[in-house]
Amino acid sequence: MAVMASTTNRPRMSAAARRRQLIGLLFVSPWLIGFMLWTIYPLISSLYYSFTRYDLLRPPVFIGLKNYIEIFTSDPNFGQVTYNTLYYVGLSAPLGVASAFLMATLLNTEMRGRSIFRAIFFFPAIVPAVVVAMVWQFLVNIQYGAINATLQSLGLPVIPFIANPAFAKPTIILIHMWAQGNAMVIFLATLQDVPRSLYEAATVDGANAWHKFWNVTIPMCTPVILFNLVMGLIYGFQNFTLPWLLTAGGPNQATEFYAIFLYRNAFAYLRMGKASALAWILFVVVVFFTILLFRTSARWVYYSSGDE
Secondary structure (H helix, E strand, O other): OHHHHHHHHHOOOHHHHHHHHHHHHHHHHHHHHHHHHHHHHHHHHHHOOOOOOOOOOOOOEOOOHHHHHHHHOOOOOOOHHHHHHHHHHHHHHHHHHHHHHHHHHHHHHOOOOOEEEEEHHHHHHHHHHHHHHHHHHHHHHOOHHHHHHHHHHHOOOOOOOOOOOOHHHHHHHHHHHHHHHHHHHHHHHHHOOHHHHHHHHHOOOOOHHHHHHHHHHHHHHHHHHHHHHHHHHHHHHHHHHHHHOOOOOOOOOOOOOOOHHHHHHHOOOOOHHHHHHHHHHHHHHHHHHHHHHHHHHHHOOOOOOOOO
16 A cells, blocks of 8 residues: 555646657667667577578578587587687787887877877777788798788798798787777877876885886776776787688687687578577686686775875
8 A cells, every 4th residue: 555655646747748758769769779770689690690591592490509519519610719719818818908008108208209100000900901911921931021021031031921820820929919090099008097106106215217107107007907908808809800811710710719710600601590699608608718817807906085
C-alpha cells in the first residue's frame, strides 16, 4: 500500500516537459538509430553467427560450440597466430609508449626549431596507412629497398627486413614505434602541465637531471602512460593494415596476426561463423588484458590531487 501511495503521489510530468523530452529524443534519434543499426545489431548478429556455420551464400546453420571447439583444438594455425599476436602486442605496446614518451621529453626542452621538429615527429600519425606501407616497402625491400641499397654501396650485407621470418615482426614493431605521433602529442601536453615547483624543490634537494626525470617527470605522467599503454594494447590486438600491406601475413606466417587470421576466415574462406567466434574470443582477450592492466596500475600509477 505504501508503494502504491508513493507511486500515485509522484508528480506528473507537465505537457511542456513532455514536449521538451520528445524534442530532445527527436534530436538524438539519428544517433540512436545509427547506434542500434551499426553497433548493437552487428554485435548481436556476430554473437549469433559464432554459433552457426555460415558462408554468406546459404542460410546459417546452428552448430552450437563447434566453431569455438575447432579453434582451440583442431585449427593448425591458431597456435602460431596466437604466438605472433602476443609477441607483437607484448613488445609493440610498451616500446611504442616508450618511444612516444622519449620524443615528447626531447621536444619539451628548449631548442631552436622546436615547432618544426614537433610537426615532423607528428607527421607519421596523420599519413594514411597505405602510404606508410608503400614508403616502408620502398625502404626495407631486400631487392630494391633504399636501406639495403645504401648498405650494399658501403660493402655491408643486406638485411632481409620483411623477407626473413626472424626479422619480419621486429621490423613491423619498429615501424609502429616510428608512427607514435598521437601518443607523443598527448605526452607533450602532460609534460607541460607538470608543476615547475616540483622541479625546483628537487633542485633544492640536490637532485640532478636523471633524478628529476625518474622521480618527478615519470610519476607525474603515469596516468597518461597507462592510457597510452591501454590504447596500444587494444590497437596491437587489432593491428591489420600495416602487416597486411607489407607482408600479407608472411613470410612463412611470421606476421600472421590475429586480425589477419580473422580476415582470411571471413573473406577468403567464407567461414563467417568461425570468424565471428574469433572476433568474440578477441573481444574477451582484450577485455581481460585491459582489466589486468588496470588492476596492476594501482602499484605504479600516481594520481596527484588538486592541492598538491
